[in-house]
Amino acid sequence: MVSAKLPLIFALLSSATLISVAPPVRAARLPSSVRVRGAGEFLKNIGEELANLLNGSRDYSNEGQSNSTRRGLSSSSTSGGGDGGVKENHVAPHVSLGIGTPAMNLTLVFDTTSDLLWTQCQPCLNCVAQAGDMYDPNKSQTFANLTNIYNYTYSKHAFTSGYFATETFALGNVTVPNITFGCGTRNQGYYDNVAGVFGVGRGGGVSSLLNQLGLDRFSYCFSSSGAPGSSTVFLGDSAKLATNTTTPAASTPMVADPVLKSGYFVKLVGVTVGATRVDVAGAAERGRALVIDSTSPVTVLDEATYAQVRRAMVAQLAPLKEANASASTDVGLDLCFELAAGGAKPTPPNVTMTLHFDGGAGDLVLTPANYLTEDSASRLRCLTMMPSSSNGIPVLGSWALLDTLVLYDLAKNVVSFQRLDCTAFLAATG
Numbered sequence: 001m002v003s004a005k006l007p008l009i010f011a012l013l014s015s016a017t018l019i020s021v022a023p024p025v026r027a028a029r030l031p032s033s034v035r036v037r038g039a040g041e042f043l044k045n046i047g048e049e050l051a052n053l054l055n056g057s058r059d060y061s062n063e064g065q066s067n068s069t070r071r072g073l074s075s076s077s078t079s080g081g082g083d084g085g086v087k088e089n090h091v092a093p094h095v096s097l098g099i100g101t102p103a104m105n106l107t108l109v110f111d112t113t114s115d116l117l118w119t120q121c122q123p124c125l126n127c128v129a130q131a132g133d134m135y136d137p138n139k140s141q142t143f144a145n146l147t148n149i150y151n152y153t154y155s156k157h158a159f160t161s162g163y164f165a166t167e168t169f170a171l172g173n174v175t176v177p178n179i180t181f182g183c184g185t186r187n188q189g190y191y192d193n194v195a196g197v198f199g200v201g202r203g204g205g206v207s208s209l210l211n212q213l214g215l216d217r218f219s220y221c222f223s224s225s226g227a228p229g230s231s232t233v234f235l236g237d238s239a240k241l242a243t244n245t246t247t248p249a250a251s252t253p254m255v256a257d258p259v260l261k262s263g264y265f266v267k268l269v270g271v272t273v274g275a276t277r278v279d280v281a282g283a284a285e286r287g288r289a290l291v292i293d294s295t296s297p298v299t300v301l302d303e304a305t306y307a308q309v310r311r312a313m314v315a316q317l318a319p320l321k322e323a324n325a326s327a328s329t330d331v332g333l334d335l336c337f338e339l340a341a342g343g344a345k346p347t348p349p350n351v352t353m354t355l356h357f358d359g360g361a362g363d364l365v366l367t368p369a370n371y372l373t374e375d376s377a378s379r380l381r382c383l384t385m386m387p388s389s390s391n392g393i394p395v396l397g398s399w400a401l402l403d404t405l406v407l408y409d410l411a412k413n414v415v416s417f418q419r420l421d422c423t424a425f426l427a428a429t430g
């Protein structure tokens with residue numbers, strides 16, 4: 001459930017505002033590549049208000065668009081699957097882009113698990129707090145109303161509804177006309193003062209953003225440093241692995257999920273904590289599918305796997321003293337360790353955690369920076385992993401992927417992970 005305190009992880013990601021920059025353009029109408037460059041990211045204090053969180057856990061099994069009244073515009077999942085889903089809070093990296101003519105700036109949540117682009121529209125009947133001006137169709141020369149209504153649900157308390165329209169968008173320095181998007185006039189849930197969501201999930205419908213842009217690849221690198229300009233999203237041909245590095249990329253097939261159709265899933269076959277190997281149940285199915293969710297800082301594993309990972313962690317991080325359960329619960333996570341009161345913080349032993357993905361070439365090696373986070377308010381250091389509820393969908397969260405180039409190759413149906421210093425990588429790629 002929603003926790004009483006906001007751990008550092010959420011604060012970091014919620015402030016990671018990305019700003020559009022420059023792409024090489026090739027196609028006449030659609031950008032062949034676009035970069036959305038990070039800037040202004042910084043670490044916030046963790047004494048953040050709870051109100052800054054999305055109201056309610058994301059419910060993947062019920063997520064998607066419902067009650068679409070026109071052909072061709074349906075998108076991701078609507079299948080009823082009970083009230084599964086994960087129980088952590090969701091805030092996410094942001095991207096900035098331009099909308100309309102004349103263009104105005106929008107800051108949107110960058111979401112890999114939904115395929116809809118939407119923003120709050122005036123006149124708004126029920127909107128959430130937004131920084132900056134709200135988009136007004138009447139003030140744009142390029143707005144066209146498709147007049148069909150939509151309602152897209154993220155969780156029990158979070159949804160957007162309104163009508164579809166087309167507009168000109170500025171992505172990086174590329175201007176793309178006639179993009180179908182959701183003009184949200186009734187929106188609920190908390191979106192961290194952002195104006196909507198930029199969904200790059202896989203989707204079949206014509207409202208799918210990636211389909212509209214004709215993109216078959218994208219990538220991102222989110223930095224743990226919080227330095228301005230250290231995180232970027234690449235759309236199109238500029239999305240590629242780093243070559244100027246000795247770090248090999250781990251590649252694994254992406255799999256589809258019948259329920260969360262817009263999600264990118266990868267199969268986890270095992271986890272090695274230090275020297276302890278934990279096999280994930282479901283070897284016959286070549287592992288357990290995890291959805292890669294940019295809006296979830298936390299990685300969620302099935303209970304059996306998590307329990308073994310937790311046990312291995314406690315044993316191998318032994319110099320760190322495990323905090324009591326209620327202290328961990330207060331932070332909103334499952335396993336926390338005590339930081340010394342006052343004095344120097346104990347350095348965690350350099351225990352690596354390797355995520356083994358299906359495909360043989362799929363080992364992603366994490367260091368403590370990718371699985372531990374500090375909550376200085378409660379003086380705890382916590383594991384950024386949680387067990388899923390019995391019917392929940394396991395998640396590969398964004399904390400584990402900080403300082404990792406994540407490349408989605410939709411043509412080859414492969415996801416690649418390459419550990420990098422995002423700041424150095426982005427400096428080198430200009």
Ligand SMILES: *[C@@H]1O[C@H](CO)[C@@H](O)[C@H](O)[C@H]1NC(C)=O
Nearest residue numbers: 021022023024025173174175
């Ligand atoms: C976008 O920016 C890049 C780099 O700054 C530049 O090379 C490119 O020509 C620009 N494209 C347009 C359409 O302005």
Ligand SMILES: *[C@@H]1O[C@H](CO)[C@@H](O)[C@H](O)[C@H]1NC(C)=O
Nearest residue numbers: 050051055056156157188190
């Ligand atoms: C979350 O949503 C529920 C139901 O809409 C509402 O009762 C509650 O006050 C909301 N909480 C916050 C913090 O907005």
Ligand SMILES: *[C@@H]1O[C@H](CO)[C@@H](O)[C@H](O)[C@H]1NC(C)=O
Nearest residue numbers: 066067068069149150151161
């Ligand atoms: C769809 O929306 C319309 C208008 O809001 C409503 O009358 C109808 O009952 C809805 N249908 C479903 C299946 O929810």
Ligand SMILES: *[C@@H]1O[C@H](CO)[C@@H](O)[C@H](O)[C@H]1NC(C)=O
Nearest residue numbers: 019020096098103104105106
């Ligand atoms: C939009 O953001 C860009 C980049 O930060 C900035 O150069 C531009 O002035 C902004 N435009 C408006 C209308 O605020």
Ligand SMILES: *[C@@H]1O[C@H](CO)[C@@H](O)[C@H](O)[C@H]1NC(C)=O
Nearest residue numbers: 121122123124136137138139
């Ligand atoms: C925008 O235009 C529509 C149709 O032209 C009109 O009905 C509406 O009142 C206008 N809204 C505002 C806020 O000006």
Ligand SMILES: *[C@@H]1O[C@H](CO)[C@@H](O)[C@H](O)[C@H]1NC(C)=O
Nearest residue numbers: 137138145146147148149163
């Ligand atoms: C667009 O169409 C919808 C559905 O007919 C309508 O509710 C809305 O007011 C229209 N918006 C504008 C700006 O014309």
Ligand SMILES: *[C@@H]1O[C@H](CO)[C@@H](O)[C@H](O)[C@H]1NC(C)=O
Nearest residue numbers: 066151152153159160161186
């Ligand atoms: C959209 O759907 C949600 C539930 O999925 C519902 O609570 C909400 O009232 C709907 N909004 C509109 C405007 O129909």
Ligand SMILES: *[C@@H]1O[C@H](CO)[C@@H](O)[C@H](O)[C@H]1NC(C)=O
Nearest residue numbers: 144166167177178179180206
């Ligand atoms: C925009 O797209 C729609 C649907 O794809 C098409 O019918 C329309 O002609 C396009 N308009 C422009 C200005 O390209």
Ligand SMILES: *[C@@H]1O[C@H](CO)[C@@H](O)[C@H](O)[C@H]1NC(C)=O
Nearest residue numbers: 323324325326327328338378
């Ligand atoms: C749990 O730990 C917290 C913080 O270390 C402490 O304040 C609290 O008294 C402990 N509770 C129990 C039941 O030991």
Ligand SMILES: *[C@@H]1O[C@H](CO)[C@@H](O)[C@H](O)[C@H]1NC(C)=O
Nearest residue numbers: 349350351352365366367368
């Ligand atoms: C931790 O171990 C990894 C893998 O052996 C190594 O690459 C990294 O440099 C180590 N980090 C520190 C701080 O020692």
Ligand SMILES: *[C@@H]1O[C@H](CO)[C@@H](O)[C@H](O)[C@H]1NC(C)=O
Nearest residue numbers: 243244245424427428429430
């Ligand atoms: C490649 O990496 C090295 C060391 O990290 C750096 O000095 C060099 O400038 C890089 N070259 C390019 C082309 O990025």
